[in-house]
Amino acid sequence: MGPSAQETQAQAPSTPADQPVRVAILGAGNVGGALVSLLLSDGDAIAARSGVRFEIAGVAVGDVSRARPGIPPELVTGDAKGLVSDPSVDVVVELIGGLDPARELVETALAARRPVVTANKELIAACGAQLADAAAASGVDLLYEAAVAGAIPIIRPLRESLAGERIRRVVGIVNGTTNFILSTMSEQGLPYAEALAEAQRLGFAERDPAADVDGHDAAAKAAILAALAFRCVVVGTDVPREGISSVDPVDIAFADRLGYVVKLLAVAERFDDGGDTDDGPEISVRVHPAMLPRTHPLAAVRGAFNAVFIEGAAAGELMLYGRGAGGLPTASAVLGDLIDAAHHLRAGTAARVVPRIAARIRPSDDLSCAWYLSIDVADRPGVLAAVAQVFGTHGVSIRSMEQVGLGDEARLIFLTHIARAGDVRRTIDGLRELDVVDRVGGVLRIVGDQDDG
Amino acid sequence: MGPSAQETQAQAPSTPADQPVRVAILGAGNVGGALVSLLLSDGDAIAARSGVRFEIAGVAVGDVSRARPGIPPELVTGDAKGLVSDPSVDVVVELIGGLDPARELVETALAARRPVVTANKELIAACGAQLADAAAASGVDLLYEAAVAGAIPIIRPLRESLAGERIRRVVGIVNGTTNFILSTMSEQGLPYAEALAEAQRLGFAERDPAADVDGHDAAAKAAILAALAFRCVVVGTDVPREGISSVDPVDIAFADRLGYVVKLLAVAERFDDGGDTDDGPEISVRVHPAMLPRTHPLAAVRGAFNAVFIEGAAAGELMLYGRGAGGLPTASAVLGDLIDAAHHLRAGTAARVVPRIAARIRPSDDLSCAWYLSIDVADRPGVLAAVAQVFGTHGVSIRSMEQVGLGDEARLIFLTHIARAGDVRRTIDGLRELDVVDRVGGVLRIVGDQDDG
Numbered sequence: 001m002g003p004s005a006q007e008t009q010a011q012a013p014s015t016p017a018d019q020p021v022r023v024a025i026l027g028a029g030n031v032g033g034a035l036v037s038l039l040l041s042d043g044d045a046i047a048a049r050s051g052v053r054f055e056i057a058g059v060a061v062g063d064v065s066r067a068r069p070g071i072p073p074e075l076v077t078g079d080a081k082g083l084v085s086d087p088s089v090d091v092v093v094e095l096i097g098g099l100d101p102a103r104e105l106v107e108t109a110l111a112a113r114r115p116v117v118t119a120n121k122e123l124i125a126a127c128g129a130q131l132a133d134a135a136a137a138s139g140v141d142l143l144y145e146a147a148v149a150g151a152i153p154i155i156r157p158l159r160e161s162l163a164g165e166r167i168r169r170v171v172g173i174v175n176g177t178t179n180f181i182l183s184t185m186s187e188q189g190l191p192y193a194e195a196l197a198e199a200q201r202l203g204f205a206e207r208d209p210a211a212d213v214d215g216h217d218a219a220a221k222a223a224i225l226a227a228l229a230f231r232c233v234v235v236g237t238d239v240p241r242e243g244i245s246s247v248d249p250v251d252i253a254f255a256d257r258l259g260y261v262v263k264l265l266a267v268a269e270r271f272d273d274g275g276d277t278d279d280g281p282e283i284s285v286r287v288h289p290a291m292l293p294r295t296h297p298l299a300a301v302r303g304a305f306n307a308v309f310i311e312g313a314a315a316g317e318l319m320l321y322g323r324g325a326g327g328l329p330t331a332s333a334v335l336g337d338l339i340d341a342a343h344h345l346r347a348g349t350a351a352r353v354v355p356r357i358a359a360r361i362r363p364s365d366d367l368s369c370a371w372y373l374s375i376d377v378a379d380r381p382g383v384l385a386a387v388a389q390v391f392g393t394h395g396v397s398i399r400s401m402e403q404v405g406l407g408d409e410a411r412l413i414f415l416t417h418i419a420r421a422g423d424v425r426r427t428i429d430g431l432r433e434l435d436v437v438d439r440v441g442g443v444l445r446i447v448g449d450q451d452d453g
Numbered sequence: 454m455g456p457s458a459q460e461t462q463a464q465a466p467s468t469p470a471d472q473p474v475r476v477a478i479l480g481a482g483n484v485g486g487a488l489v490s491l492l493l494s495d496g497d498a499i500a501a502r503s504g505v506r507f508e509i510a511g512v513a514v515g516d517v518s519r520a521r522p523g524i525p526p527e528l529v530t531g532d533a534k535g536l537v538s539d540p541s542v543d544v545v546v547e548l549i550g551g552l553d554p555a556r557e558l559v560e561t562a563l564a565a566r567r568p569v570v571t572a573n574k575e576l577i578a579a580c581g582a583q584l585a586d587a588a589a590a591s592g593v594d595l596l597y598e599a600a601v602a603g604a605i606p607i608i609r610p611l612r613e614s615l616a617g618e619r620i621r622r623v624v625g626i627v628n629g630t631t632n633f634i635l636s637t638m639s640e641q642g643l644p645y646a647e648a649l650a651e652a653q654r655l656g657f658a659e660r661d662p663a664a665d666v667d668g669h670d671a672a673a674k675a676a677i678l679a680a681l682a683f684r685c686v687v688v689g690t691d692v693p694r695e696g697i698s699s700v701d702p703v704d705i706a707f708a709d710r711l712g713y714v715v716k717l718l719a720v721a722e723r724f725d726d727g728g729d730t731d732d733g734p735e736i737s738v739r740v741h742p743a744m745l746p747r748t749h750p751l752a753a754v755r756g757a758f759n760a761v762f763i764e765g766a767a768a769g770e771l772m773l774y775g776r777g778a779g780g781l782p783t784a785s786a787v788l789g790d791l792i793d794a795a796h797h798l799r800a801g802t803a804a805r806v807v808p809r810i811a812a813r814i815r816p817s818d819d820l821s822c823a824w825y826l827s828i829d830v831a832d833r834p835g836v837l838a839a840v841a842q843v844f845g846t847h848g849v850s851i852r853s854m855e856q857v858g859l860g861d862e863a864r865l866i867f868l869t870h871i872a873r874a875g876d877v878r879r880t881i882d883g884l885r886e887l888d889v890v891d892r893v894g895g896v897l898r899i900v901g902d903q904d905d906g
Contacts, residue, residue, distance in 0.1 A: 048810055049810070050616040050808070151768035152771060153609075153771070157610070160793060161789040163792045164503050165785055300750065315604035315782050315786075316785075319772075320771075320773055320774075321750060322769065322771035322772065328769070329769050332765060333614070336617060349800045355504045
């Protein structure tokens with residue numbers, strides 16, 4: 001028998017089939033409001049389609065004095081803790097976001113043997129393993145389909161459909177804000193700052209865009225995807241990330257001419273080359289902008305859409321695509337989980353526990369791929385030789401080079417063969433020491449080519 | 454409480470967590486061979502990832518004398534019935550295909566309270582509702598993720614993730630053979646017969662290609678998708694279908710120039726315009742070639758890949774993409790179901806029963822969309838007026854017309870506004886009666902435009 005936590009899972013509580021399932025909703029923002037509206041206005045259709053009728057036990061908000069159109073005032077409460085502890089509540093939906101007070105409320109609910117559905121990526125990325133253990137100990141569900149890629153079914157396929165699959169790689173466009181900004185830069189030739197302002201104007205970016213553009217949001221989602229894909233523990237803060245603020249429209253234009261698009265990718269990889277050791281397989285989880293061939297299925301994911309591309313040993317290539325954010329799409333994912341939790345409650349069971357496998361993170365410097373580098377140099381004889389020598393010294397092999405005049409200067413655009421990140425880093429350091437090099441501009445990984453290792 | 458069959462579901466049998474799950478495999482073709490190889494060579498990794506260890510109880514084949522490389526001879530039996538009735542068997546996997554003897558074997562297994570996993574689209578399309586009832590009566594699983602679109606998780610998302618979603622439309626490219634042929638016609642400008650021959654040469658089409666090119670295979674999958682999307686009973690033989698053998702490369706080239714691609718689509722639609730009556734909503738399920746805008750996510754699905762596009766009221770647009778056929782991808786989907794069945798066996802439960810809602814099929818003539826029509830006419834004055842009058846008589850409004858010279862003849866290419874299929878049919882009949890019309894050539898629906906009703 002393989003490792004399994006089923007044996008330690010407690011017997012779940014159960015609920016009669018003819019009674020409505022009472023839902024406590026924590027948080028009444030975009031997603032909470034949309035969920036309330038779905039449950040209130042579409043309850044008959046939901047019951048007919050799913051076999052479950054829901055009843056809202058209460059909606060906990062931070063500021064009870066604020067008007068909440070569409071939410072009946074008698075449902076609104078400022079006492080989230082009291083709502084979670086209400087003995088008439090069957091399922092708790094956490095839509096507050098962030099760690100505090102969400103974590104404590106979720107822990108309280110699970111300890112009281114109430115299933116929890118959450119859309120909180122930060123919470124799951126920070127302490128998903130501990131919360132999963134708490135849920136298993138109580139024999140109840142902890143479901144979080146809405147935490148990654150909004151309406152797209154991705155958590156359940158990774159947890160269940162692909163439970164037997166040797167997943168090699170998961171590559172996701174999981175942040176709509178950055179994808180909108182990069183799409184706008186590409187399609188309208190705008191610089192980053194203008195595309196960001198446009199995204200803010202249209203409501204696709206927050207006034208403080210750091211969580212999105214610096215890759216924090218994508219890193220949390222990458223951690224969740226990796227943990228499920230490889231059955232291991234990955235914490236959001238462990239995920240190295242590069243944001244998009246240094247992506248130059250010039251590099252996007254070059255990428256286009258070379259047949260690539262630039263996307264912010266959440267990447268989770270598992271390496272089989274060294275064989276699995278007792279410490280488990282080596283994996284890598286990271287977030288960075290990258291160049292993708294225009295023919296790659298992810299390249300067509302434009303604007304605020306999300307998609308997750310999965311490469312499995314038996315399944316081959318899969319892609320799941322859809323709306324990654326927004327009140328209704330996210331509420332739709334929450335509703336799917338709620339129906340799951342309700343069926344499990346009735347059957348007196350819970351979603352299966354995902355086994356955990358040890359894994360080691362491969363050091364970033366040891367990761368290999370092809371690279372794009374743009375280097376501004378003085379336009380005089382011998383410069384290319386000097387630059388090429390630095391590549392050679394660090395074992396980085398050049399696949400192609402193109403020179404573009406810039407007045408007294410020239411820009412050299414290099415594509416490399418597969419090269420270790422550590423070697424490329426040392427190459428860049430070496431280039432910066434050359435008198436003839438003014439600037440190392442865009443440095444982008446190339447992902448998804450046939451030979452990208 | 455909405456309608457639900459849960460109450461009538463029997464208590465499921467259960468299996469201890471520390472014992473291997475014994476699997477009877479019926480059929481040892483491409484998929485059966487790949488499944489045996491996965492279970493035998495990857496058993497440790499599957500157990501570590503899923504918490505379940507499988508043991509093959511036997512592999513039933515039609516011809517025991519044939520060599521089966523990779524399948525241990527002691528597992529092979531010619532007695533499928535005996536294998537299904539073996540009391541040591543926990544789960545039955547049916548990979549024979551077709552109705553006879555698959556149906557009887559599956560019924561026998563379910564009656565004996567053994568969960569069944571099948572990849573048999575014909576079987577599920579023909580009698581999925583009866584088999585689901587038999588499974589529910591025994592309290593065991595009937596799982597068929599592999600029956601539609603190979604490795605792509607589509608059955609589980611429709612059954613579970615989207616259980617609460619008002620699905621408006623499901624549009625699938627679910628037959629790899631026809632998609633390969635149409636892609637080849639489009640990319641190489643080949644006529645249908647040559648593209649078919651190329652597909653046969655490469656193993657993407659059978660020697661007798663009728664099941665694929667006439668749309669039978671896609672119709673069975675459309676019935677399964679519609680039944681899950683709309684929670685109703687749809688049988689494969691109820692699905693009107695048009696194949697691809699009359700698609701002309703000239704029409705594909707015109708489509709390309711107009712910004713469209715030609716794809717064979719399985720379409721399931723639910724109409725909310727008339728409101729749901731006591732007889733349930735009106736739906737349409739059908740298979741036909743159609744023109745899709747080049748910017749539609751399905752338009753990029755090339756070669757033997759499959760994809761299913763889903764439009765939900767809350768979820769918005771979703772697309773699930775991947776390998777729709779082949780031994781390993783299909784075996785991967787079977788394995789995901791096997792792991793489900795094993796977990797359910799252990800918990801003494803079964804996959805939830807999908808409620809059934811009554812629905813009426815809207816008559817084909819009442820379906821509306823925009824159309825492409827290519828008409829060969831004599832090249833003389835007054836012809837266009839005569840042709841246009843026929844459109845007008847039948848209430849079909851012309852969006853654009855283009856004339857191409859063909860020697861003494863001319864070809865008229867029409868795009869219409871949204872028009873009822875019945876009106877278009879009468880228009881075509883009327884055109885054929887005109888002396889000046891030599892031939893009504895390509896007639897293609899246009900699907901996926903913003904205004905396609």
